Amino acid sequence: MIIGKVISNVVSTRKYDSLQGYKLLVIQPYYGTQERYFVAADEIGAGEGELVLVTTGEVAGQALHRKAPVDALVIGIIDSEPSI
Known part of the structure; x- marks a missing residue:
């Protein structure tokens, strides 16, 4: 799993039907x-x-409600910045 920051949205005029x-x-x-x-x-x-x-890899596609060609999926929003 990866902690990341959302930079922007991807805008597309067409995408694969299952997406x-x-x-x-x-x-x-x-x-x-x-x-x-x-x-x-x-x-x-x-x-x-x-x-x-x-989450990334094959697990990402299995976490979806319907099958789609996805290898990275947002599974949570973090409330506060992590500290080390």
């Missing part, structure tokens, strides 16, 4: 290199600027 209803978000990892970004599907309502918990 309809999922918001696509650009995520920047909170730890590590800040130059890496990835796209994650979201169905819980995360918004720009929020810290989120993202």
Whole structure:
């Protein structure tokens, strides 16, 4: 799992049929290199600027309500900034 910050939404005029209803978000990892970004599907309502918990890999597709080609999924919104 990855803690990341939502940078923006992905806007598309067309997308794969099984992705309809999922918001696509650009995520920047909170730890590590800040130059890496990835796209994650979201169905819980995360918004720009929020810290989120993202699961990746095959598990992400299994957590969806319907089958879709997804390898990163927002599974939680973090209420407060983590401290180390």
